[in-house]
Amino acid sequence: MKVLIPPRNRSFGTVDALGIAGIVGLLVARYIPVARLIPFWGCVLRERTGWPCLGCGLTRVADRVAHFNFVGAWEANPLGTVAALLFALAAVVMVLHLVFAMPIPEIQLSPREWTVVRVALPMLLLVNYAYVVVKTRFPHLLL
Secondary structure (H helix, E strand, O other), rough: OEEOOOOOOOOHHHHHHHHHHHHHHHHHHHHHHHOOOHOOOOHHHHHHOOOOOOOOOHHHHHHHHOOOHHHEEEEHOHHHHHHHHHHHHHHHHHHHHHHHHOOOOOOOOOHHHHHHHHHHHHHHHHHHHHHHHHHHHHHHHOO
């Protein structure tokens, strides 16, 4: 892995876009009760079958992270909590980058490291989904 530090700049990039998405998403989660306002909001798969989908718990994660309830967010969906915290981190980095011209390091992975990422990510998704299924369908197994 190579980490490159570019010169100071204020050029808008991917991290800045993710930061804006993080700010907007967390502000909406904090101040707008989306799940209560939109009547069809919710997991159709879970409502019909009782089984959660891969994204079950993400609305609760956003709401709980926006209210600084990290334990509750982790219980709802661990990988979603990590993603929400990364969006919040991207928001902080975006402000530092665009206001103070802080350079954003560029990370370059080797082909072998990309292979590890491509194998690890689906495994993380599978473990996370297994946790969500056990948490919603078989909560007595987690006691």
